[in-house]
Amino acid sequence: MKSSRESPASGPRQHLLETASRLFYLEGINAVGVDRILQQAGVTRATLYRHFAGKEALVVAYLEREDALIRHHLEAAADRAVSPDHMLELVIEGIAEDAWRHHTRGCPFINATAEFPDPANPVRQVVSRHRVWFRAVLEEYLTAAGREDSAIKADTLVMLRDAVLVGSYLDDSEASRRTFLRTARCAAGLP
Amino acid sequence: MKSSRESPASGPRQHLLETASRLFYLEGINAVGVDRILQQAGVTRATLYRHFAGKEALVVAYLEREDALIRHHLEAAADRAVSPDHMLELVIEGIAEDAWRHHTRGCPFINATAEFPDPANPVRQVVSRHRVWFRAVLEEYLTAAGREDSAIKADTLVMLRDAVLVGSYLDDSEASRRTFLRTARCAAGLP
DNA sequence: CGAGAGAGAAAGAACGATCGTTCTTTTACG
DNA sequence: CGTAAAAGAACGATCGTTCTTTCTCTCTCG
Numbered sequence: 001m002k003s004s005r006e007s008p009a010s011g012p013r014q015h016l017l018e019t020a021s022r023l024f025y026l027e028g029i030n031a032v033g034v035d036r037i038l039q040q041a042g043v044t045r046a047t048l049y050r051h052f053a054g055k056e057a058l059v060v061a062y063l064e065r066e067d068a069l070i071r072h073h074l075e076a077a078a079d080r081a082v083s084p085d086h087m088l089e090l091v092i093e094g095i096a097e098d099a100w101r102h103h104t105r106g107c108p109f110i111n112a113t114a115e116f117p118d119p120a121n122p123v124r125q126v127v128s129r130h131r132v133w134f135r136a137v138l139e140e141y142l143t144a145a146g147r148e149d150s151a152i153k154a155d156t157l158v159m160l161r162d163a164v165l166v167g168s169y170l171d172d173s174e175a176s177r178r179t180f181l182r183t184a185r186c187a188a189g190l191p
Numbered sequence: 192m193k194s195s196r197e198s199p200a201s202g203p204r205q206h207l208l209e210t211a212s213r214l215f216y217l218e219g220i221n222a223v224g225v226d227r228i229l230q231q232a233g234v235t236r237a238t239l240y241r242h243f244a245g246k247e248a249l250v251v252a253y254l255e256r257e258d259a260l261i262r263h264h265l266e267a268a269a270d271r272a273v274s275p276d277h278m279l280e281l282v283i284e285g286i287a288e289d290a291w292r293h294h295t296r297g298c299p300f301i302n303a304t305a306e307f308p309d310p311a312n313p314v315r316q317v318v319s320r321h322r323v324w325f326r327a328v329l330e331e332y333l334t335a336a337g338r339e340d341s342a343i344k345a346d347t348l349v350m351l352r353d354a355v356l357v358g359s360y361l362d363d364s365e366a367s368r369r370t371f372l373r374t375a376r377c378a379a380g381l382p
Numbered sequence: 383c384g385a386g387a388g389a390g391a392a393a394g395a396a397c398g399a400t401c402g403t404t405c406t407t408t409t410a411c412g
Numbered sequence: 413c414g415t416a417a418a419a420g421a422a423c424g425a426t427c428g429t430t431c432t433t434t435c436t437c438t439c440t441c442g
Binding site: 027028030031038066106107109110111112113114115116117123127128131135152155156158159160162163164166167169170171175176180182191 | 203215218219221222235242296297300302303304306307308318319322324343346347349351353355357358360361362366367368370371373374378
């Protein structure tokens with residue numbers, strides 16, 4: 001009894017969200033209209049407005065999905081890590097891998113912020129929550145690994161993550177990756 | 192003989208460009224239509240399309256103006272510098288000051304790139320040229336100051352500049368500034 | 383058991399508003 | 413008087429959203 005009323009996430013809603021996410025990320029949010037999303041997803045307007053309140057809700061869901069994916073990746077790394085130091089190394093390698101393989105069009109959150117100037121906008125609040133969470137997790141890992149000034153080191157790693165995502169997109173991705181790995185390992189107190 | 196045909200830059204064109212630049216930067220490029228630019232500038236459509244080929248040309252002029260402003264700031268710093276090391280310090284302080292005081296809505300080039308996915312687009316080419324130039328200038332200053340691995344250090348400083356511009360906008364600008372100054376001075380081999 | 387009423391979701395036309403651009407008219411100056 | 417710039421109406425296209433219609437099940441009652 002997989003009622004589409006009680007849990008409609010698996011069906012058209014999920015497909016719609018994935019299609020919209022791809023377009024939003026690859027072409028920018030304001031640049032893609034609902035018509036193209038609907039056309040690419042193979043659904044009609046009524047389907048969209050049944051599962052989402054509007055385009056902005058779709059954008060929020062897109063960023064929340066990105067946030068969930070990153071949290072999932074981090075949890076997977078935490079399971080594989082054999083020590084706090086190893087965890088730091090896995091996080092740094094994971095960021096480099098993500099910038100090099102998946103997020104080749106920059107950071108979804110930074111890009112979204114470029115198009116949403118109002119900090120009170122729900123879209124911006126998703127971005128803020130994600131960044132606060134990510135910084136806190138980094139600080140936690142640094143503290144667990146016994147680092148001094150873990151707050152400062154976490155700030156540095158957040159900045160470097162922003163930098164490698166932007167740099168991989170705008171400049172030479174290979175050089176950005178190497179620069180990131182070197183500086184991030186240094187900032188995290190890794191050999 | 193300041194003919195408005197031979198050098199129309201001083202008059203309505205300059206005013207239009209400054210108005211458009213402010214709106215593009217503060218609200219995003221795709222988010223501001225020509226109507227609002229015209230309204231805020233106090234001119235009509237005909238004036239815009241006389242001085243610019245279209246909105247895209249206006250965007251290109253906006254970014255070229257940002258590029259020119261940064262080049263001007265760097266030249267001013269070069270005049271004040273009393274030594275290569277001092278020049279490096281001035282550049283780093285200038286970036287921090289710029290992110291903290293003027294560019295509080297992120298980097299105009301990074302933000303523009305979020306909205307223009309096509310690398311062949313004229314807008315993107317302005318961004319590329321700016322970044323290549325900036326990186327080369329940094330490397331030149333580092334070499335002049337006798338630093339080893341000036342290419343690597345230049346890459347690092349470019350990344351840190353991206354990071355502080357993004358971080359000042361999205362996170363706590365004071366913390367971003369401090370983190371940038373510390374890491375950038377370290378990367379440049381400054382005390 | 384089968385026909386029909388009814389609810390729910392999808393399809394697609396249509397809405398006003400705004401997008402960037404072009405055109406015709408008016409104004410101003412040499 | 414003639415030329416060029418500015419004013420503003422108007423263009424088709426697209427924006428995000430809403431509305432009416434169609435379809436498809438399910439449940440019910442004859």
